[in-house]
Amino acid sequence: MSSTGPVKILGISAWYHDAAACLVRDGEIVAACEEERFSRRKHDARYPRNAVEYVLREGGIDAGELDAVAFYDKPVLKFARILETFVSVAPRGIAAWMHFAPGWLKDKLWIESHVRRELPGFKGRLLFAEHHESHAASAFYPSPFEKAAVLTVDGVGEWATTSIAAGEGRDLRMLREIRFPHSLGLLYSAFTYWLGFKVNSGEYKVMGLAPYGAPKYADLIREKLIDLRDDGSFRLNLDCFGYLTGLRMTNRRFDAMFGRGPREPESPLEQFHMDMAASLQKVTEEAMIRLARHAMEIAGSRNLCLAGGVALNCVANGRILREAGVEGLFVQPAAGDAGGALGAALSAWHRYMGGPRVADGRTDRLRGSYLGPSYSDDDIAAALRDEGVAAAETCSEEELPRRVADLLASGKTIGWFQGRAEFGPRALGARSILGDPRDPEMQKRLNLQVKYRESFRPFAPSVTEEAAAEWFDLSAKSPYMLVTAPVHPSKRLPPEPGDASLAGIDRLRTRRSVIPAVTHLDHSARVQTVSYDVNPLYWKLLRAFEERTGCPVLVNTSFNVRGEPMVLSPRDAIRCFRRTQLDALVLGRRIVSRTALPPSPVPVEQGALALD
Amino acid sequence: MSSILREFWMFLRSERKWWMAPMLLVLGIVGAVAVVAALHPALAPFIYPLV
Numbered sequence: 001m002s003s004t005g006p007v008k009i010l011g012i013s014a015w016y017h018d019a020a021a022c023l024v025r026d027g028e029i030v031a032a033c034e035e036e037r038f039s040r041r042k043h044d045a046r047y048p049r050n051a052v053e054y055v056l057r058e059g060g061i062d063a064g065e066l067d068a069v070a071f072y073d074k075p076v077l078k079f080a081r082i083l084e085t086f087v088s089v090a091p092r093g094i095a096a097w098m099h100f101a102p103g104w105l106k107d108k109l110w111i112e113s114h115v116r117r118e119l120p121g122f123k124g125r126l127l128f129a130e131h132h133e134s135h136a137a138s139a140f141y142p143s144p145f146e147k148a149a150v151l152t153v154d155g156v157g158e159w160a161t162t163s164i165a166a167g168e169g170r171d172l173r174m175l176r177e178i179r180f181p182h183s184l185g186l187l188y189s190a191f192t193y194w195l196g197f198k199v200n201s202g203e204y205k206v207m208g209l210a211p212y213g214a215p216k217y218a219d220l221i222r223e224k225l226i227d228l229r230d231d232g233s234f235r236l237n238l239d240c241f242g243y244l245t246g247l248r249m250t251n252r253r254f255d256a257m258f259g260r261g262p263r264e265p266e267s268p269l270e271q272f273h274m275d276m277a278a279s280l281q282k283v284t285e286e287a288m289i290r291l292a293r294h295a296m297e298i299a300g301s302r303n304l305c306l307a308g309g310v311a312l313n314c315v316a317n318g319r320i321l322r323e324a325g326v327e328g329l330f331v332q333p334a335a336g337d338a339g340g341a342l343g344a345a346l347s348a349w350h351r352y353m354g355g356p357r358v359a360d361g362r363t364d365r366l367r368g369s370y371l372g373p374s375y376s377d378d379d380i381a382a383a384l385r386d387e388g389v390a391a392a393e394t395c396s397e398e399e400l401p402r403r404v405a406d407l408l409a410s411g412k413t414i415g416w417f418q419g420r421a422e423f424g425p426r427a428l429g430a431r432s433i434l435g436d437p438r439d440p441e442m443q444k445r446l447n448l449q450v451k452y453r454e455s456f457r458p459f460a461p462s463v464t465e466e467a468a469a470e471w472f473d474l475s476a477k478s479p480y481m482l483v484t485a486p487v488h489p490s491k492r493l494p495p496e497p498g499d500a501s502l503a504g505i506d507r508l509r510t511r512r513s514v515i516p517a518v519t520h521l522d523h524s525a526r527v528q529t530v531s532y533d534v535n536p537l538y539w540k541l542l543r544a545f546e547e548r549t550g551c552p553v554l555v556n557t558s559f560n561v562r563g564e565p566m567v568l569s570p571r572d573a574i575r576c577f578r579r580t581q582l583d584a585l586v587l588g589r590r591i592v593s594r595t596a597l598p599p600s601p602v603p604v605e606q607g608a609l610a611l612d
Numbered sequence: 613m614s615s616i617l618r619e620f621w622m623f624l625r626s627e628r629k630w631w632m633a634p635m636l637l638v639l640g641i642v643g644a645v646a647v648v649a650a651l652h653p654a655l656a657p658f659i660y661p662l663v
Binding site: 076077080083084089105109110112488 | 615616619620625627631635636639642643646654
C-alpha cells in the first residue's frame with residue numbers, strides 16, 4: 001500500500017456478464033465504466049482492459065500507484081459450487097460441465113495472475129469480495145442513508161441468489177441469504193428464454209411485454225414452479241428447470257405444464273406469450289415486495305437499498321415504493337454485474353480498510369451516475385472532421401437548450417451527446433435519444449425507424465424534478481430511471497370508441513394520455529426525475545421544452561440501435577446517427593442535421609442488426 | 613499458482629468438504645498437462661494418449 005496520499009482502489013468485474021472497472025479514491029467514486037462501451041460488444045464479459053485504462057486516466061494515476069485491486073466475486077467458491085452441483089446431478093450435467101470447465105480452467109480461476117499481468121507495476125493487494133457482498137456494498141455505500149436495509153437479488157453469485165444485509169455507517173452485516181439453485185433471477189431468465197428472448201439481456205423485454213397480457217398463469221406458477229412464503233423466501237420446483245443439468249433453462253416438464261414448447265426467437269408474439277409475461281411479472285413483484293418488507297423488518301430500518309440484476313425490474317421497484325412501507329428507496333443504477341466493480345472497491349475501502357463514510361440523508365454519492373468519459377470540443381470537432389461531417393451549427397451554452405427545444409417541439413428526433421457518459425444500462429441525459437412525448441406516433445417511429453426494435457416496447461420519460469408530481473404519481477425522486485410510476489390521472493385520456501375491441505400489440509394504438517409515447521398500456525411510465533444540481537444542461541433543455549409546449553417531459557431512450565451498446569465517443573455517436581433515421585445530432589454545443597450528413601456508406605436493414 | 617492452491621486448501625478446510633479434494637487434484641493434473649502441451653507443442657503427441 002502506498003504510504004502517503006489518498007488510498008486508491010480499482011474495482012473490477014469480469015468474466016461473467018458486463019465487465020466493468022471503477023476507481024475509488026479515499027471512498028470517493030472517481031470513475032466507472034462498462035467495457036462494452038469501449039469494445040462495442042454488448043455485455044462484453046472479457047477483462048475490462050479499456051475501462052481500466054480509462055478509470056486510471058480519469059484519476060490521473062498509473063497502475064503502480066494503486067493501493068489495492070478489488071475483484072467482485074470469489075472464483076474459488078464459485079468453482080466449488082459448480083463442481084458440487086455437477087456431482088449432485090451426475091452423470092447428468094456432463095454437457096454443461098464440458099461447456100463450462102474449459103473457461104474456468106483457462107481464465108476464471110487465475111484472476112490474480114491475470115490482473116497482475118494486465119497491471120504491470122501494481123504491487124498492492126488483490127482483494128476478493130463475495131458476489132452479493134459486492135452488490136450490497138454497491139447499493140448501500142453510495143446511498144444517502146446512514147442506516148438502511150439492503151436487498152440484493154440476481155441469478156447466482158457464489159452460492160447466494162438473494163441476500164439481505166443491514167447497513168449502518170461504514171458497517172455492512174450480511175443477515176440472510178437464499179442459495180442456489182433457488183433463484184428469482186434464474187426463474188425470470190428461464191421464462192425469458194422460454195418466451196424467445198435472450199437470457200441476461202432480454203429480461204426487460206419480458207417486463208415490457210407484461211402489461212399487454214393478463215396474469216392468467218400466476219396461480220399455476222405459484223402452485224407448480226415456486227413456493228413463495230410470507231417472508232419472501234422461496235423454493236423452486238427444480239424438476240421443471242434445465243439449468244442444473246444442461247444448457248437449457250427449462251425442460252420438457254416445464255413445456256408440458258404450459259402445453260407448448262419455447263417460442264422461437266423473432267417469431268410472432270401471441271396473446272399467450274403476453275399472458276405468460278404478465279403472470280411471471282406478477283409473481284416476481286409479489287416476491288420482491290415480500291422480500292423488501294422482510295429485509296426492512298430484520299434490518300430495523302425503513303430505508304431500503306436495492307441491487308442485483310432483478311433490481312433493474314423497475315415495475316417491481318415501483319410497487320415496492322408504493323406498497324412495501326418504504327421511507328427511502330435507493331436503487332443503484334448499475335444494479336447488474338457491472339456495478340459489482342463499484343461495490344467491490346467500496347467494500348475494500350469501508351469494510352477492509354475501515355475508511356470513513358459520510359451520508360447526509362439526502363444526496364447519494366453517484367452524482368447522477370455520470371461516471372464515464374467526457375470529450376472536449378476539440379475531440380468532437382476532430383470526430384466530425386474524420387467522419388466527413390463538415391456542416392455543424394455551433395450554439396452558445398445558453399442558446400443550446402432553446403435551439404434543441406425548438407427542434408424537439410417541431411417533432412424532430414435528436415441524438416443528444418453531452419458530458420460524462422452514464423454508468424449503468426440507462427441513458428440519463430448524457431448519451432440519449434430524445435423526442436416529443438406528446439406525439440402519438442413517436443413510440444412507433446422511434447422503435448421501428450430509429451432503434452430498429454420490437455414495437456411493443458415502451459419508452460421512458462425524463463421530467464424536471466419540480467414538475468414530476470404534477471405529471472406522475474410519484475412519491476419520491478427517481479434520478480436513475482429505475483422506478484415506474486403511474487401517469488398522473490389528470491394527464492390521462494379516456495378510452496376512445498373502439499379501443500376496447502383492440503387486443504395484444506394492437507392496443508399500442510390507443511392514446512392513453514397526453515404523453516402517449518411514454519405511457520405504457522397500464523398507464524405506467526419508467527420515470528427519470530432530473531434535478532438542476534445534478535445535470536443543469538439537461539434540466540434547462542426540459543425547461544425550454546416546457547416553455548414552448550407546456551410539457552416538461554421528454555422521451556429519453558438510450559443512444560444506440562438494437563444489439564449495440566450505448567454510444568460512448570463522438571465517433572460512436574456519429575456512426576450511430578448515420579445508421580438511424582434520427583433528424584439531428586447534438587454533440588456538445590454542435591448541432592448536425594440529417595440533411596448535412598453525407599450519404600451513409602452502410603445502409604441499414606433491420607435484419608442486419610444483431611439481436612439484443 | 614500458489615495463491616490459488618492456498619485458496620482451495622483454505623476452502624476445503626473451512627468448509628470441511630474433503631470429498632472434493634480428489635476431484636480438484638485430478639482437475640489440477642489435467643490442467644497442468646494441458647498447459648505443458650500448450651507451452652511445448654513438441655510434447656503434445658506424447659501427452660495426447662494420456663488424456
